[in-house]
Amino acid sequence: MKRIAPTLCLTAMAFTLAACNLSQNYGQRPSVQNIPTGIDGQWVDKNGIVSSFRNGIFETRSSDTREKLSEGNYRFSNPxxxxxxxxxxxxxxxxxxxxxxxxxxxxxxxTSSNGSQFSLSRKI
Structure with missing residues (x-):
């Protein structure tokens, strides 16, 4: 009986450490702290057009030739x-x-000024 308690304690500790290690790598999903905020970076629409936002400058490029299609500026009207x-x-x-x-x-x-709607997805 004296040997069972230390063995059980070591076994429980091993399972606890293993569970902690597995929970850190499970699912390969970005953690809350890794999800970007704001809009700086690259975004893509359903047609593959890549939109880039950086420091108030906006541009779009075709995904295949990288030809610049549009350019401009952006600003936040609220967060x-x-x-x-x-x-x-x-x-x-x-x-x-x-x-x-x-x-x-x-x-x-x-939504564009003429009323057409579209969405952009963050390119990670």
Whole structure:
């Protein structure tokens, strides 16, 4: 009986350490602290067009040729809403787009000044 208690204690400790180690790597999902905030970085739409946001500068490029399609500026009207002024290089037009940042900061839900809606997903 005297040997059982230390053995059980060591076994319990080994299982506890193993469980802690497994929980750190389980699922390979980003932890809450690794989810980006704001919009700086690259985003992609359903057609593969890549939008880049950095320090108030906005641009879009085709995914295959990397040709610049539009450029412009963006600013936050509040912490969840971004206003983009975009100049289309292809069409030679200027338009405004309002985008709401999703709750998990992984998607932008956008509406252009002409009423069309689209979404952008964060490129990780």
């Amino acid at each position: 969840q809403l971004v206003e983009i002024e975009m100049r289309s290089i292809v069409r030679g037009t200027v338009s405004r787009v309002n985008c709401a940042i999703s709750n998990n900061s992984m998607q932008l839900l956008c």
